[in-house]
Amino acid sequence: MTTVELAQSTVAAADSDISFFSLFLQAHIVVKLVMIGLLAASVWCWAIIVDKWFLYLRTKRQMNRFETVFWSGQSLEELYKTLANRANHSMAALFVAAMREWKRSHETAKPAIASLQQRIDRVMDVTIAREQERLESRLLVLATVGSAAPFIGLFGTVWGIMTAFQAIAASKNTNLAVVAPGIAEALFATALGLLAAIPAVIAYNKLSSDATRLSGRMEGFADEFSAILSRQIDERM
Amino acid sequence: MRAGLIASTVGHLAILLWGVIAFPDARPFDVPPVDSLPVDLVPISDLTKLRKGEKTAELREEEAPKPTEKKAEAPQPDAKTGDAKKEQPTPSVPEAKNQPSKAQPTPAPTPPAQKTPEPPAPKEVAEPQPAPQPAPAPVAEKAPTPEPQKVEEAPKVAEATPVKVTPRSKPTPPKRTQTARTEEKKKDFDTTDIAALLNKVDPSGGGTQASSTPASLGSDKGQSNVQMTQSELDALRGQIARCWNPPVGAAGADDLNVRLKVSFTQGGDVDQLPQVMNSSGNPSFGIAAESAKRAVLRCAPYSLPVAKYDAWREVIINFDPRELLGG
Numbered sequence: 001m002t003t004v005e006l007a008q009s010t011v012a013a014a015d016s017d018i019s020f021f022s023l024f025l026q027a028h029i030v031v032k033l034v035m036i037g038l039l040a041a042s043v044w045c046w047a048i049i050v051d052k053w054f055l056y057l058r059t060k061r062q063m064n065r066f067e068t069v070f071w072s073g074q075s076l077e078e079l080y081k082t083l084a085n086r087a088n089h090s091m092a093a094l095f096v097a098a099m100r101e102w103k104r105s106h107e108t109a110k111p112a113i114a115s116l117q118q119r120i121d122r123v124m125d126v127t128i129a130r131e132q133e134r135l136e137s138r139l140l141v142l143a144t145v146g147s148a149a150p151f152i153g154l155f156g157t158v159w160g161i162m163t164a165f166q167a168i169a170a171s172k173n174t175n176l177a178v179v180a181p182g183i184a185e186a187l188f189a190t191a192l193g194l195l196a197a198i199p200a201v202i203a204y205n206k207l208s209s210d211a212t213r214l215s216g217r218m219e220g221f222a223d224e225f226s227a228i229l230s231r232q233i234d235e236r237m
Numbered sequence: 238m239r240a241g242l243i244a245s246t247v248g249h250l251a252i253l254l255w256g257v258i259a260f261p262d263a264r265p266f267d268v269p270p271v272d273s274l275p276v277d278l279v280p281i282s283d284l285t286k287l288r289k290g291e292k293t294a295e296l297r298e299e300e301a302p303k304p305t306e307k308k309a310e311a312p313q314p315d316a317k318t319g320d321a322k323k324e325q326p327t328p329s330v331p332e333a334k335n336q337p338s339k340a341q342p343t344p345a346p347t348p349p350a351q352k353t354p355e356p357p358a359p360k361e362v363a364e365p366q367p368a369p370q371p372a373p374a375p376v377a378e379k380a381p382t383p384e385p386q387k388v389e390e391a392p393k394v395a396e397a398t399p400v401k402v403t404p405r406s407k408p409t410p411p412k413r414t415q416t417a418r419t420e421e422k423k424k425d426f427d428t429t430d431i432a433a434l435l436n437k438v439d440p441s442g443g444g445t446q447a448s449s450t451p452a453s454l455g456s457d458k459g460q461s462n463v464q465m466t467q468s469e470l471d472a473l474r475g476q477i478a479r480c481w482n483p484p485v486g487a488a489g490a491d492d493l494n495v496r497l498k499v500s501f502t503q504g505g506d507v508d509q510l511p512q513v514m515n516s517s518g519n520p521s522f523g524i525a526a527e528s529a530k531r532a533v534l535r536c537a538p539y540s541l542p543v544a545k546y547d548a549w550r551e552v553i554i555n556f557d558p559r560e561l562l563g564g
Contacts, residue, residue, distance in 0.1 A: 020256055043245050051241030 023185045028163045034156030034189050041145045042196035048138045049203040056210045059090050059135065063217060066091045090131050090214070091221050097127045098225055113237060117230050124222040131218060135211045139204060146201035153193015160186025281467050469542060473549065476539050481532035483558040484525050492517045495529040495556040503546050505538035514553060529556040 024035060069079065070091075080099040088096050101123045105116045164182025171178055484493065496514035499507060511533045513526045533554070541549050 020253070039249070043242075043249050046245035046248060047238070047242035049241070050244045051238050054241070 020188075023188045026181070027185050027188070028160060031156045031160045031163075031186065031189050034152055034159070035192055038149060038153060038156075038189070038192040038196050041149060042192070042199075045142055045145050045196060045200045045203070048141055049199065049207070052139065052203075052207045055135070056207070056214065059214055062089060063091050063214070066095070067221070070095070089134070090218060093131060094124055094127050094218060094222055095225065097123045098222075098229060102229060113233055116233050117226075120229055121226055124226060128215065128218050128222060132211070132215045135214055136208070139208055139211065142200045142204035142207070146197050146204055149193045149197035149200065150190070151193070153190040153197075156189025156193070157186045160189060469545070473539060473541060473552070474554075476536055477532055477554065480536035481556065482528055483556070484521055484528055492519050493522060493525045493558045495522070495526045497526075497529050497533060497554050497556065498551065499533050499554055500551045501539070501541070501546075501549055503543060505541050507534055507537045510534075525556070525558065529554075532556075 024032065027035065076099065080096065080103075083092050083096050084100070086092075098120050101120050102116070105112050105119070161183060164179070164186055167182060168174065168179055494515065494517070497511040498514050499511045500509055502508050511530050513530075516522065519525075
């Protein structure tokens with residue numbers, strides 16, 4: 001067998017082994033762990049993305065509906081009665097918390113009106129903080145994956161290339177057909193890292209800006225509602 | 238959150254599956270087959286071979302047509318006419334024809350006068366020890382006097398004789414007319430005889446026309462097998478370079494190129510004083526030229542292939558102070 005035929009046969013043998021699964025199966029255990037971790041990170045990131053996406057859509061729709069109801073001239077008492085028994089989120093939760101504090105201060109025998117305004121503000125602040133926490137939870141995971149996944153993938157690649165070179169040194173053959181599979185398998189780790197990181201970074205930027213906008217909208221509503229309640233309190237004093 | 242996780246997992250599985258289907262394995266690159274390049278190994282002598290031609294002719298791609306070569310003349314009778322074991326072929330006819338033409342310039346050919354001195358010669362030829370080079374002419378002249386001793390000689394020689402005799406008789410008549418005409422001219426010039434005069438011009442034999450294509454660059458002696466290979470030129474160059482003390486400190490060594498025309502004898506000696514072919518404005522050019530001449534003369538004789546004398550009989554050598562280059 002001539003050297004040319006030999007090289008061709010090696011290439012042919014190497015060809016059949018460059019599918020995704022064989023790349024994974026041939027890899028060193030460290031590289032395997034990196035790949036599995038990156039795949040899991042990607043799955044988790046996408047789960048968060050999907051979850052947040054729908055959450056923000058829902059929240060936005062609820063806010064719109066609540067604002068139309070709130071500014072429709074309906075009695076606030078009635079609105080509170082209908083909302084009080086439900087599990088509320090965002091603006092509705094804000095409204096219910098403020099109304100509850102208002103009611104509690106008036107329903108007692110001695111109405112505590114002097115610092116009612118401050119109490120209502122504080123209750124609404126707490127509610128906004130809680131709602132923000134709910135909106136922005138797990139977004140940090142996206143940020144972390146987005147920044148760390150490429151490095152993790154790079155680590156897998158470096159490790160894989162290291163072992164590949166060791167194997168090449170052991171086989172005492174620098175033919176490209178010998179070198180290529182090891183390097184391809186090592187680069188696969190970087191590919192997975194980028195695959196996880198890119199959507200995570202994009203989604204983090206988009207979702208965090210959405211969350212900021214939503215919480216800003218809630219703060220605006222809180223200020224407006226606080227102004228209305230403050231006017232009521234002053235009229236009753 | 239669970240919905241998101243499920244959706245994400247399903248999506249990843251779908252992408253993996255698609256990847257497995259779409260990229261089952263890497264397709265090998267289409268490597269265009271590399272055509273093998275034929276390579277010939279050519280000896281350097283093929284490239285540096287001297288062509289037959291003229292030395293002054295321009296260099297051309299095509300080789301000039303070869304002149305028609307006469308076949309080697311039939312074996313000369315110098316190869317033992319007397320005791321030849323093989324039959325001697327007849328001397329070729331053209332030779333016989335040449336003789337009369339040569340004979341013509343001789344004022345008055347008197348056949349009997351020639352014949353008389355001859356008879357002794359044939360006897361010598363017939364003797365066991367043949368003369369080294371009996372020219373064909375004497376043989377032809379012997380013929381008219383047939384001698385019984387010449388039985389050993391090939392009968393074809395005898396056959397050739399009549400052919401030769403006839404041309405000899407032909408030339409005589411025109412000469413008589415010419416002499417007669419000159420006499421007539423001296424006496425008085427008759428215009429009516431011009432036509433007759435013109436008609437009497439001897440018909441010329443079939444000569445060949447000169448070739449219209451110019452001769453190619455080469456050696457004028459015309460042996461196409463004469464070839465001076467590059468290595469032989471290098472050898473000559475090396476021999477001269479050994480004896481050459483270039484003017485070392487001369488200013489402006491760039492234009493101190495000296496071109497010498499050197500002619501050699503067959504033994505490798507320098508035939509005449511080398512001629513300087515170029516000139517230069519450099520004041521030390523004269524010194525350089527002298528040193529080059531000295532170098533050529535000092536190293537003689539040169540060992541050069543005698544068989545190729547034709548190629549190095551006259552050589553132009555370029556003496557470059559920076560590097561000796563032969564020409």
